[in-house]
Amino acid sequence: MSFLNRFQPVLLSVLRITAAYMFMLHGTAKLFTFPFVEGLNPPLASIYGIAGILETVGGILLLLGLFTRPTAFLLSGQMAVAYFMAHTSPTPLFPLLNGGEAAALFCFVFLYIAAAGGGAWALDNRFNKA
Template sequence: MDYVARYAPRALGVLRIVAALMFLQHGLVKLFGFPPGAEPGPQPLLSLLGVAGVIETVTGVLLVLGLFTRPAAFVAAGFAAAAYWYAHGTQSFYPILNQGELAALYCFVFLYLFFAGPGAFSLDGRRTRNGLG
């Protein structure tokens, strides 16, 4: 099984990138209406959904790049938890009934990244190797 374990940093890096790209979509639709037709569409910047879009976009970009991964993942996890309880948890205790599965999953994936670090393919890894981290 050692041959599988040596791929763990790469798998972690891929998980970080894919989860961040999915999360980033939520911010882009709120800030820029991209892709066209996606809900909820562009939001006023200083509204609750506008601020959510800023958080999703900034942390999403940082996590895709693997730059400041641990702080970005911590903020994203906390944001996803707050979003779950604010938007979903008040409707039902069960995520399948309150449509909060995605927010809960984001919360725990980003919490894992906070503890595990960025994995492979990250700017954090380059900064650390160059003595900058």
């Protein structure tokens, strides 16, 4: 499968963009009730409101590939905290049962992006060429 090696930088960007878009939707649902999710409209000064800000702003930055590594690292940590705060009880080792699949996947996808960078289509590439 070495023929896929040449697509690695582009596919890294596709992973970053799709993950960022889906992550950003979690934030906009919290902050702007769009898309509408029943019962999800937290106060801005709550932990869920702050999470919504991080998800929206961080999602936009990742979507653009701007400040990719530090943003992805911060969001990876946010998702680790979210998993352990909201999803470990009573079955910490079974994300399928505790509803933590998205938090765990976002955590490790963002950790990978923090290590690998934004890929071929990141705005970071344009600004770091100076």
